[in-house]
Amino acid sequence: MPKAGKSAKKGSVYSAESITVLEGLEPVRKRPGMYIGTTGPDGLHHLVTEIFDNSRDEAMGGFADDIEITLLPNNRVRVIDNGRGIPVDIHKQTKVSALETIMTTLHAGGKFGGEGYKISGGLHGVGGSVVNALSIYCKAEVHRDGGVYVQEYNQGKRKSAVKKVGSSKLHGTIITFQPDPSIFPDTNFSFERIVNHLRQQAYLVKGLRISVLDAREIGKVDDGNIFYIRELGLNVPSMSFYFEGGLMSLVKFENEHSKPIHKNIFYVEKQAGENEYEIVEVALQYVDDISSRILPFANNIYTAEGGTHVTGFKTALTRSLNTYARKNNLINEKEDNFTGDDALEGLTAVISIKLRDIQFEGQTKAKLGTVEAQGMVTAVFGDAFSAFLEEKPDDARAMIQKVVLALKARKAAKAAKDSVLRKGALEGMTLPGKLADCQSHSAEESELFIVEGDSAGGTAKMGRDRRIQAILPLRGKILNIERARLDRMLTSEQIKNLVVAFGTAIGDTFDIAKLRYHKIIIATDADVDGAHIRTLLLTLLYRFFRPLIDAGYVYIAQPPLYKIKKGKEIIYVYSDEERDKNGAGATDIQRYKGLGEMNSDELWETTMDPMKRILKQVTVEDAREADRIFDILMGTDVPSRKSFIQSNAKKAVLDL
Numbered sequence: 001m002p003k004a005g006k007s008a009k010k011g012s013v014y015s016a017e018s019i020t021v022l023e024g025l026e027p028v029r030k031r032p033g034m035y036i037g038t039t040g041p042d043g044l045h046h047l048v049t050e051i052f053d054n055s056r057d058e059a060m061g062g063f064a065d066d067i068e069i070t071l072l073p074n075n076r077v078r079v080i081d082n083g084r085g086i087p088v089d090i091h092k093q094t095k096v097s098a099l100e101t102i103m104t105t106l107h108a109g110g111k112f113g114g115e116g117y118k119i120s121g122g123l124h125g126v127g128g129s130v131v132n133a134l135s136i137y138c139k140a141e142v143h144r145d146g147g148v149y150v151q152e153y154n155q156g157k158r159k160s161a162v163k164k165v166g167s168s169k170l171h172g173t174i175i176t177f178q179p180d181p182s183i184f185p186d187t188n189f190s191f192e193r194i195v196n197h198l199r200q201q202a203y204l205v206k207g208l209r210i211s212v213l214d215a216r217e218i219g220k221v222d223d224g225n226i227f228y229i230r231e232l233g234l235n236v237p238s239m240s241f242y243f244e245g246g247l248m249s250l251v252k253f254e255n256e257h258s259k260p261i262h263k264n265i266f267y268v269e270k271q272a273g274e275n276e277y278e279i280v281e282v283a284l285q286y287v288d289d290i291s292s293r294i295l296p297f298a299n300n301i302y303t304a305e306g307g308t309h310v311t312g313f314k315t316a317l318t319r320s321l322n323t324y325a326r327k328n329n330l331i332n333e334k335e336d337n338f339t340g341d342d343a344l345e346g347l348t349a350v351i352s353i354k355l356r357d358i359q360f361e362g363q364t365k366a367k368l369g370t371v372e373a374q375g376m377v378t379a380v381f382g383d384a385f386s387a388f389l390e391e392k393p394d395d396a397r398a399m400i401q402k403v404v405l406a407l408k409a410r411k412a413a414k415a416a417k418d419s420v421l422r423k424g425a426l427e428g429m430t431l432p433g434k435l436a437d438c439q440s441h442s443a444e445e446s447e448l449f450i451v452e453g454d455s456a457g458g459t460a461k462m463g464r465d466r467r468i469q470a471i472l473p474l475r476g477k478i479l480n481i482e483r484a485r486l487d488r489m490l491t492s493e494q495i496k497n498l499v500v501a502f503g504t505a506i507g508d509t510f511d512i513a514k515l516r517y518h519k520i521i522i523a524t525d526a527d528v529d530g531a532h533i534r535t536l537l538l539t540l541l542y543r544f545f546r547p548l549i550d551a552g553y554v555y556i557a558q559p560p561l562y563k564i565k566k567g568k569e570i571i572y573v574y575s576d577e578e579r580d581k582n583g584a585g586a587t588d589i590q591r592y593k594g595l596g597e598m599n600s601d602e603l604w605e606t607t608m609d610p611m612k613r614i615l616k617q618v619t620v621e622d623a624r625e626a627d628r629i630f631d632i633l634m635g636t637d638v639p640s641r642k643s644f645i646q647s648n649a650k651k652a653v654l655d656l
């Protein structure tokens with residue numbers, strides 16, 4: 001949220017006592033992208049985040065401990081908290097109710113809550129009015145000082161003054177909004193997406209209950225006298241999150257399917273400077289694995305690209321481990337120090353920092369730039385982690401052993417890789433014979449289809465637009481990359497083909513600028529094997545080519561499941577439900593088990609033609625989920641694997 005005060009537009013209200021400038025909401029409707037990023041699904045879901053964040057900030061201030069988010073019919077969303085309630089008294093500056101000012105003007109948030117009430121998070125924080133501006137309908141309901149106060153809005157404009165409509169012993173705020181379809185092409189919310197975001201938030205604010213309900217299916221929901229809908233005991237999909245342990249619980253959750261190598265989860269939460277709102281919180285635990293999972297947050301915003309807090313964390317982690325290992329003679333005198341990468345192997349860590357001033361940088365504004373954060377994390381985490389190592393010698397010993405192993409493996413891998421490279425395994429290697437490359441040399445317009453098997457490969461090759469579309473068929477299972485190291489991976493012909501086709505190299509020499517295709521499209525069959533290969537590929541990409549996912553270069557093709565012939569008309573459908581809907585009266589329904597069953601025209605028309613096809617862009621969350629599933633399927637945790645297979649068996653389409 002840009003702070004008001006930079007530009008004095010017409011209609012702004014000034015006050016001598018503060019430099020806050022209040023503006024109307026027209027700029028938000030004119031340029032929604034400036035306030036919420038996009039008007040696509042990301043922006044739509046951002047509306048929920050904006051409203052939720054205000055309630056969550058109230059909880060972080062210690063004034064609320066219960067938030068409920070309900071999806072309602074007509075794409076409405078309601079967010080309830082049991083905080084102090086937005087003030088409804090007349091605001092000095094504007095001569096109208098504070099509630100109205102908060103909901104109908106672009107304002108600086110702290111102003112109304114007193115100094116330090118809010119930690120601002122860039123885009124987040126004072127978004128109530130932004131959401132209101134982008135909603136065809138919005139209602140604010142406040143319970144405080146014994147009364148219930150209500151105001152309704154339409155596209156950010158109030159319908160009438162704030163009214164007292166009843167009395168109440170409760171306190172809190174209820175915001176209901178309905179996104180404006182003239183702003184958002186698609187106003188349908190994803191329950192799953194909201195649940196995933198809010199689960200994470202529940203970990204970040206310990207002791208806060210967050211409930212999410214999907215009441216879209218039950219027609220009108222009475223919003224008369226009730227506060228929390230869940231107390232009606234409605235039979236609707238719902239989730240409720242509450243984590244006493246905060247980040248510690250998140251580390252436990254992340255490690256659920258892995259084997260921790262030491263018992264105690266490290267945890268620290270501490271003020272980092274003079275200001276009581278500037279807090280560093282870190283939890284970590286090592287598991288028996290080689291990849292690392294670092295989840296960094298700044299003001300509760302997930303910073304996927306890392307930044308200064310992560311840099312500070314890595315520095316302190318490596319330094320503490322080296323110091324401890326030397327002091328206790330756990331590494332050979334002649335041995336080198338651990339590197340940052342050694343210390344990260346098998347590590348699950350969550351880093352959360354709260355700052356007064358927060359700056360984001362990077363391609364997707366998901367990288368923390370605030371310089372002070374580095375020193376804050378190094379100081380707080382470094383001290384606490386060194387103390388932990390001293391106090392918990394068993395945990396310390398296990399960690400050091402693990403890091404020593406990583407150091408040795410790194411050296412062995414480097415030796416192996418050097419020798420592989422000397423033999424010219426990757427560098428200067430020619431494009432794989434299996435690859436049917438495209439004619440274009442411009443990566444921006446080029447696409448690589450990774451298809452399953454030679455037969456589908458042949459069809460795709462015939463059906464493609466050879467100017468911009470390249471085909472790489474994969475045969476069989478690529479490789480169990482779990483636990484396999486880089487040097488071993490490079491010996492797999494399939495992986496080598498992929499890496500060389502990408503053009504980026506892998507590991508230390510990875511360079512995204514050399515990528516040969518800006519669309520990498522995974523096209524596997526709609527059966528169990530296809531799903532397995534897709535999981536493998538996503539896991540590979542997640543672990544070794546993560547920047548390609550971050551940059552939005554990875555996609556999944558969506559071939560149809562059925563071809564339905566109704567007289568002369570041919571319909572392709574993508575699900576069983578669609579088949580049932582469209583199949584009535586059809587004489588002829590063909591199920592496609594694999595891409596190879598289509599002829600080249602059909603494949604082009606349904607799956608490859610850029611004008612007609614549906615592609616699903618792979619998000620980091622998708623890939624992370626694949627990675628988790630992969631661990632369950634391939635890892636050593638047999639009970640989890642069993643229960644996963646049992647609970648998913650009915651979803652699998654059996655090929656009989």
Ligand code: 0RA
Pocket residue numbers: 054055058081083084085086087112113173
């Ligand atoms: C400003 C001042 C006070 C509360 C809030 C804002 C507030 C805003 C939201 C938005 C959603 N839920 C909220 N809860 C509270 C408190 C002023 C006081 O009572 O001292």
